[in-house]
Amino acid sequence: MSHPPTELTLDSILCGDSGVILQRLPAESVHTIVTSPPYFGQRDYQHDSQIGREESPEAYIQNLVAVFSEARRVLRPDGTLWLNLGDKYDRSRLLGLPWRVALALADDGWLLRSDIVWHKPNAMPSAVKNRPTTDHEYMFLFSREPEYYYDADAIREPHTTFSESSKMKGGRRHFGQRGGTPEQGKNGGQANLHDGRWDQAFHPLGRNKRTVWSVPLGKFRDAHFAVFPPDLIRPCINAGTPEGGVVLDPFFGAGTVGVVALELRRRYVGIELNPDYVALAQRRLGDFVSR
Ligand SMILES: C[S@@+](CC[C@H](N)C(=O)[O-])C[C@H]1O[C@@H](n2cnc3c(N)ncnc32)[C@H](O)[C@@H]1O
Numbered sequence: 001m002s003h004p005p006t007e008l009t010l011d012s013i014l015c016g017d018s019g020v021i022l023q024r025l026p027a028e029s030v031h032t033i034v035t036s037p038p039y040f041g042q043r044d045y046q047h048d049s050q051i052g053r054e055e056s057p058e059a060y061i062q063n064l065v066a067v068f069s070e071a072r073r074v075l076r077p078d079g080t081l082w083l084n085l086g087d088k089y090d091r092s093r094l095l096g097l098p099w100r101v102a103l104a105l106a107d108d109g110w111l112l113r114s115d116i117v118w119h120k121p122n123a124m125p126s127a128v129k130n131r132p133t134t135d136h137e138y139m140f141l142f143s144r145e146p147e148y149y150y151d152a153d154a155i156r157e158p159h160t161t162f163s164e165s166s167k168m169k170g171g172r173r174h175f176g177q178r179g180g181t182p183e184q185g186k187n188g189g190q191a192n193l194h195d196g197r198w199d200q201a202f203h204p205l206g207r208n209k210r211t212v213w214s215v216p217l218g219k220f221r222d223a224h225f226a227v228f229p230p231d232l233i234r235p236c237i238n239a240g241t242p243e244g245g246v247v248l249d250p251f252f253g254a255g256t257v258g259v260v261a262l263e264l265r266r267r268y269v270g271i272e273l274n275p276d277y278v279a280l281a282q283r284r285l286g287d288f289v290s291r
Pocket of ligand 1: 016019035045051227251254255256
């Protein structure tokens with residue numbers, strides 16, 4: 001049996017089944033994995049080894065667990081996995097697949113660290129009348145180990161209390177007053193204040209990023225499937241890797257992870273089954289490099 005190589009070819013796309021290709025990649029060589037596998041029963045990517053066309057949700061979950069188990073070996077011990085998944089209705093029943101996959105990955109050894117809701121403000125309207133229209137998906141954050149690389153400062157968001165338009169208890173005027181900030185208000189108490197220190201609770205770079213991310217769907221129309229909006233994955237790459245760090249996407253599609261990784265001065269490795277999409281991603285990445 002051949003051994004995995006000791007070095008990774010950076011800024012490259014590998015064409016093939018990620019379950020197989022991952023076995024050939026060196027252990028502990030990437031900082032973070034940012035990816036969106038095909039959703040169950042959604043699209044036909046025209047290939048025998050494709051994920052998402054299994055006969056049952058259980059078989060789909062099992063296949064994903066196998067791919068991400070191999071991906072975990074390729075991830076550095078301080079690395080993270082950012083996994084985007086959407087749900088699916090089958091004969092009136094919501095399958096709950098994102099959570100079923102997340103819990104199966106947790107059972108397989110991944111540490112589930114966060115369930116981020118990707119709110120899509122421009123999601124397609126639907127004709128349903130007996131339930132709300134779905135306008136969200138999930139982005140799960142997993143780590144290999146309890147301690148891992150996560151640059152919270154790189155992805156802070158504006159403090160609501162201090163913004164001009166703040167409706168929260170009067171904004172800056174109330175700073176330091178009892179009950180004058182969200183942290184002192186209904187969620188009051190020292191536990192919310194990171195050691196009770198104001199300079200940390202009101203960090204100069206903004207508040208710690210929250211778990212609902214409102215990001216419109218992108219306009220990239222060249223592919224026959226949903227591509228990542230760059231704004232959705234920028235925080236994952238910024239928090240998950242230092243500059244120069246390596247981002248892996250084992251379901252590379254049109255290569256948005258590569259485009260954003262280069263834009264943020266990171267390196268990428270993509271795996272994609274369909275040669276047409278590999279060509280498409282290469283064109284996009286070529287465009288990016290020559291710009
Ligand atoms: C939802 S798309 C990813 C889109 C990507 N995030 C982007 O922004 O362009 C999923 C991709 O996974 C690919 N795929 C499906 N099964 C695969 C497998 N077993 N190995 C590698 N890629 C696979 C499909 O061809 C498709 O391009």
